[in-house]
Amino acid sequence: MTDPQDNNFGEIAEPKPAQTESGPGQSLRAGRLERGLSIEDIARQLRLSVRQVTALEEDDYSKVASGTFLRGFVRNYAKLLQMDAAPLLQRLEQSLPPPPPTQTISYPIEGIPFPSNRDHGKRNLIIGVAIVLALLLLVYEIYRGSEANIEKAPSGNVESRVETEQTSDASLFEAPPEITADGADIAASAGRPAASEPKPDVQPPPVRSASSPVVPAAPQAAQQPAASRSADAPSRELADEGPGVVRLIFEGESWVEARDGKGRLLLSRVNARGTEQVLRGTPPFSLKIGNAAEVKLVYNSNPVDLTPHINVYGGTARLSLE
Incomplete structure (x- = not known):
């Protein structure tokens, strides 16, 4: 039989878990x-x-x-x-559960190239060259566009523009006909004294044999050049205003290059202010006119307006006359 005290001692001896x-x-x-x-x-x-x-x-x-x-x-x-x-x-x-350990990831930096001043210089050089090429391409496109915009001026359009601009340009283009008329009158007046000069008394030559040559009268031979000169003056004026004739009147200094339909170079020079050029050839005519605002153009006796053909960047007019 066990002692109750021993049981109590056993209960006291048993450790109890600590509450946490x-x-x-x-x-x-x-x-x-x-x-x-x-x-x-x-x-x-x-x-x-x-x-x-x-x-x-x-x-x-x-x-x-x-x-x-x-x-x-x-x-x-x-x-x-x-x-x-x-x-x-x-x-x-x-x-709380402890946080997972952080892992430090290291990357080797030995093989990573860093940009140097030399690389910056190369990059700036490449950028500069690209900008210059872009500017050159822009200038080329502008010039190419002006070449592609060359408009042709048919004779029918020239005649219609003559009717609309007759009042504004009448004072400019009335002078040449008056000069032509005066030249014709001068030539005619120069021919009249030659015809009205008294003929010298010519005695009949002595009778000669049939074998002797016949000498023509000198006064008749002298009258022929005077008559031909008087006839050439109006014909020359008409030739300046006839078909296939280009007339350029320069109110300022201008460089002109002109070619006809056969590709012949009719004119390529700098023309002074106050001068004129008359070109003849086979249509169509190809014209390049510098400082076109100071130039008047007449084609087949009709004035041609150069304003629609002038390039705004250089003041040069390019056109074709058929």
Whole structure:
């Protein structure tokens, strides 16, 4: 038979496991019950769900946001219950699993080339060359576009423009006909004295034999050049204004290059102010006129407006006359 005291001694000798508090959940639950609040009251005041409040009291952090948000929930819960949040946060840190160790990834930098001043210089040089090439290409496209925009001036269009511009250019182009008329009158007046000169008394030559040559009368031979000169003056004026004739009147210094339909170079020179050029050839005529604003063009006795053909970048007119 055993002694009761021995049984009591045995019960006292058995060690009891120490109760350890794993997290702040039990303290928060005890504080809530002490103040007579329900889980719904806490959830409404903390603006949390009932599930999240229950998870905090059960230390089930898988249902609650971790990290900074979890610490904020515990701090707000303790503040609502008027409890000290510092020991609760300390117990929270002890109950949380340790964060995984961070791995530092190192990359070798020996083989990574760093840009040097020489590389910057090469890059700037390449950029400069690209800019220069772009500018040259732009200039070429502008010149190419001006060449492609050469418009032809048919004779029918020339005649229609003559009717619309007759009033504005009448004073400019009335002078040549007057000069032509005066030249014709001068030539005619020069021919009249030659015809009205008294013929010298010519005695009949002595009778000669049939074998002797016959000498023509000298006064008749002298009258023929005078008559031919008087007839050539109006014909020359008409030739300057006839078909296939290009007339250029320069009111300022201008360089002109002209070719006819056969590719012959009719004119290529700088023309002074106040001069004129008359070109004859086979249509169509190809004209390049510098300083075209100071040049008047007449084709087949009709004035041609150069304004639509003038390039705005250089003042050069390029056109074709058919």
